[in-house]
Amino acid sequence: xxxxxxxxxxxxxxxxxxxxxxxxxxxxxxxxxxxxxxxxxxxxxxxxxxxxxxxxxxxxxxxxxxxxxxxxxxxxxxxxxxxxxxxxxxxxxxxxxxxxxxxxxxxxxxxxxxxxxxxxxxxxxxxxxxxxxxxxxxxxxxxxxxxxxxxxxxxxxxxxxx
Amino acid sequence: xxxxxxxxxxxxxxxxxxxxxxxxxxxxxxxxxxxxxxxxxxxxxxxxxxxxxxxxxxxxxxxxxxxxxxxxxxxxxxxxxxxxxxxxxxxxxxxxxxxxxxxxxxxxxxxxxxxxxxxxxxxxxxxxxxxxxxxxxxxxxxxxxxxxxxxxxxxxxxxxxx
DNA sequence: TTATTAAGGATATAAAATATCCCTATTCCA
DNA sequence: TGGAATAGGGATATTTTATATCCTTAATAA
Ligand code: SF4
Ligand code: SF4
Numbered sequence: 323x324x325x326x327x328x329x330x331x332x333x334x335x336x337x338x339x340x341x342x343x344x345x346x347x348x349x350x351x352x353x354x355x356x357x358x359x360x361x362x363x364x365x366x367x368x369x370x371x372x373x374x375x376x377x378x379x380x381x382x383x384x385x386x387x388x389x390x391x392x393x394x395x396x397x398x399x400x401x402x403x404x405x406x407x408x409x410x411x412x413x414x415x416x417x418x419x420x421x422x423x424x425x426x427x428x429x430x431x432x433x434x435x436x437x438x439x440x441x442x443x444x445x446x447x448x449x450x451x452x453x454x455x456x457x458x459x460x461x462x463x464x465x466x467x468x469x470x471x472x473x474x475x476x477x478x479x480x481x482x483x484x
Numbered sequence: 485x486x487x488x489x490x491x492x493x494x495x496x497x498x499x500x501x502x503x504x505x506x507x508x509x510x511x512x513x514x515x516x517x518x519x520x521x522x523x524x525x526x527x528x529x530x531x532x533x534x535x536x537x538x539x540x541x542x543x544x545x546x547x548x549x550x551x552x553x554x555x556x557x558x559x560x561x562x563x564x565x566x567x568x569x570x571x572x573x574x575x576x577x578x579x580x581x582x583x584x585x586x587x588x589x590x591x592x593x594x595x596x597x598x599x600x601x602x603x604x605x606x607x608x609x610x611x612x613x614x615x616x617x618x619x620x621x622x623x624x625x626x627x628x629x630x631x632x633x634x635x636x637x638x639x640x641x642x643x644x645x646x
Numbered sequence: 647t648t649a650t651t652a653a654g655g656a657t658a659t660a661a662a663a664t665a666t667c668c669c670t671a672t673t674c675c676a
Numbered sequence: 677t678g679g680a681a682t683a684g685g686g687a688t689a690t691t692t693t694a695t696a697t698c699c700t701t702a703a704t705a706a
Binding site: 330356409425437454471475 | 489519568571580598605628629
Binding site: 488489490522524525528542543544545546547646 | 693694695696697698702703704705706
């Protein structure tokens with residue numbers, strides 16, 4: 323069970339978009355080039371963000387993406403779920419209904435304890451992701467990335483932002 | 485990102501094995517029949533449990549599996565990791581090294597903030613799984629499964645246990 | 647001796663992730 | 677006003693993973 327790489331891409335792209343000045347947009351092309359990613363496929367991840375309402379888009383030259391909310395109002399969970407989906411990571415195949423001792427016509431009313439415990443763990447994962455804001459990420463990155471690289475990256479992006 | 489169905493199978497099988505009297509073994513065949521699962525493939529999941537040291541096995545007629553520890557000493561995490569592996573669910577592809585502004589020869593020392601936050605969430609998931617013991621599961625199942633079905637299932641298993 | 651079992655290697659099939667291609671409508675700009 | 681650049685989305689191809697089956701071997705109980 324491994325998250326799609328699009329999750330990482332989306333998080334990095336949002337981190338970049340978080341540094342974009344008000345009202346400006348950054349294209350798929352620029353984001354793909356900056357991260358060294360396949361443009362067409364990254365585009366699918368960005369479309370997921372768009373469909374989830376996390377980013378705004380415009381068309382035409384100088385078009386692209388910008389965040390739909392402030393970085394403090396965007397959580398990791400928003401981004402992860404936009405790309406990976408909201409489905410729980412444990413799916414119940416209801417194998418208990420194959421129990422040969424099960425009475426005819428007997429119908430289980432609710433998910434069994436196995437799924438409940440697994441879903442609690444799933445929820446713990448989501449709760450943690452929900453507690454991390456995009457602004458937390460950008461603050462942490464600003465701390466750990468060398469000031470010069472941080473600055474030149476910002477300039478690189480601004481040159482290409484529409 | 486969805487857990488393999490073998491995870492559910494392994495949890496249900498362990499729940500059954502937890503009810504087995506001391507010193508007795510239950511075969512793949514019986515476990516597969518009880519849960520309505522493909523015997524050969526379920527066997528792979530049970531082999532994973534065996535390799536992880538969670539169950540003991542014996543060969544020959546009346547051979548099969550029994551728990552290697554008491555249900556109170558076995559956690560959900562033990563079982564999930566035995567089947568699904570211990571690898572983290574977020575893998576870092578180090579795309580930051582594609583940053584065009586990155587100085588030549590510059591080498592990132594440690595994983596960036598993105599992976600750290602994602603790994604914290606992963607750890608929250610594991611911590612929750614670690615906190616649930618197999619005995620918690622059997623207690624919950626004993627509560628929610630009708631007494632009669634619980635009893636007949638136990639008898640069904642005992643008839644086939646070596 | 648014979649039947650039965652776990653273990654594990656080899657292989658086949660189905661599903662999901664990854665990736666590319668192409669067409670459309672929109673928008674900017676020369 | 678026309679051409680270039682953009683997001684969106686459908687179709688398709690490739691690669692990887694999950695699912696499933698088959699077969700051989702060694703151990704064991706009866
Ligand atoms: S997890 Fe529970 S509800 Fe889901 S299949 Fe297993 S027994 Fe049924
Ligand atoms: S998550 Fe961090 S360490 Fe991993 S690739 Fe992205 S930037 Fe690099």
